[in-house]
Amino acid sequence: MISTRTARTLSIAAFAAAFAGVAAAQAQETDKDKATIVVAGEGRATVAPDMAVLQLSVVKDAKTAREALDANNKAMAEVLKALRADGIADRDLQTSGFSVNPQYNYPTNTDGGNRPPELIGYQVVNGVSVRVRDLAKLGEIVDKSVTLGVNQGGGVQFTNDKPEGVITEARKAAVADAIVKAKVLAEAAGVSIGKILNISEQGFRPEPVPMMRAGMAKEYAADAVPVATGENSYNVTVNVTFEIKQ
Numbered sequence: 001m002i003s004t005r006t007a008r009t010l011s012i013a014a015f016a017a018a019f020a021g022v023a024a025a026q027a028q029e030t031d032k033d034k035a036t037i038v039v040a041g042e043g044r045a046t047v048a049p050d051m052a053v054l055q056l057s058v059v060k061d062a063k064t065a066r067e068a069l070d071a072n073n074k075a076m077a078e079v080l081k082a083l084r085a086d087g088i089a090d091r092d093l094q095t096s097g098f099s100v101n102p103q104y105n106y107p108t109n110t111d112g113g114n115r116p117p118e119l120i121g122y123q124v125v126n127g128v129s130v131r132v133r134d135l136a137k138l139g140e141i142v143d144k145s146v147t148l149g150v151n152q153g154g155g156v157q158f159t160n161d162k163p164e165g166v167i168t169e170a171r172k173a174a175v176a177d178a179i180v181k182a183k184v185l186a187e188a189a190g191v192s193i194g195k196i197l198n199i200s201e202q203g204f205r206p207e208p209v210p211m212m213r214a215g216m217a218k219e220y221a222a223d224a225v226p227v228a229t230g231e232n233s234y235n236v237t238v239n240v241t242f243e244i245k246q
Contacts, residue, residue, distance in 0.1 A: 035244040037185055037193060040202075041178025043236045045169040049158035049229055052138050055096060056145050057127040057152040065100055065122040072124040075149030082144050083130060092131035099125045127153060133161070139225040158229055170236040175199070178240040186244065194243035202237040 058075045062068035083093060101124075104117040132138050142154065160166070179193075186193045 034197070035191075035246070036197060037182050037242045037244055039178050039181040039185065039240055039242070041174040041176070041181065041238045041240060043170040043172065043174030043177060043238075044233055045166045045173060046231045046233045047160060047163070047166040049160055049232050050133070050135070051159050051161050052132045052135060052229075053157045053159060054130040054132060054138075054142065054145075055127065055153045055155040056130060056150045057097070057125055058149050059123065059125050059152045061103065061121055061123045063121050065102075065124070068122045068124040069100065072126050076126045076128070078148045079145050079150055080128070082148055083141065086137055086141055086144070087134060088130060088132065088141075092133065094129045095127065096129040097125065097127035101125075125152070135227075135229055139227045142225040142227075156227075158232060160232060163232075163234060166232075167234050167236065170234045171201070171238070174201075174236045174238045175240065178238055182240065182242045186242075192245045194245045196240060197243055198239075198241040200239045202239065 056079065058072050058079065060068050060072040060075065062071060080093065084090070100122060102119055103121045103123050105120045106117050107115045109115055130141070132141060138156075142156075182193045
């Protein structure tokens, strides 16, 4: 049996909890009823890349699949050996694609009609993705890879190993942009902005294609591929809700 004192204590606790719930609900309703301004702020920060990602492929054709594979294996082994000799670590080398495809000839008759395709050989393609952390070696690596057998690919993407710092700067710029926009809108409406009620981020968008600037081109050895590193841009968009002061 519950004593009178215990029952009284439970009643007070239940009342306090109920009151707190009502107060919280009222606060939420109050926030919902407030006039607000919602703006999207955009921030952008740029930084020079410190890493490049190369896409290199060796393509070999032969009468048989075995011959094409052997020739491809030999060439790719030489390419990988040279890359490691230039300081590329195993963690920065990754096979990006491999295929063995029959090659056909599609002859036509003298009357223009098609004849059955003729198997004329096989093609083996082996691709590798290479992260180059020393950009001073980039042109030399591309040149040497082609010499050793790379005959397809060559796509280059400049990026950053640790972009957190520049993304933070873009976030700060996005919030600052949102505040400026909100103040302009509030002034035009004859009101002023109050406290921030909500902030959400849509995410950052890196621009892997560098923006070329005068003076950014870096030419390496005369027999190496000229490379321009440019700079990378990181964009952040935030949605900010401000209270309106009437």
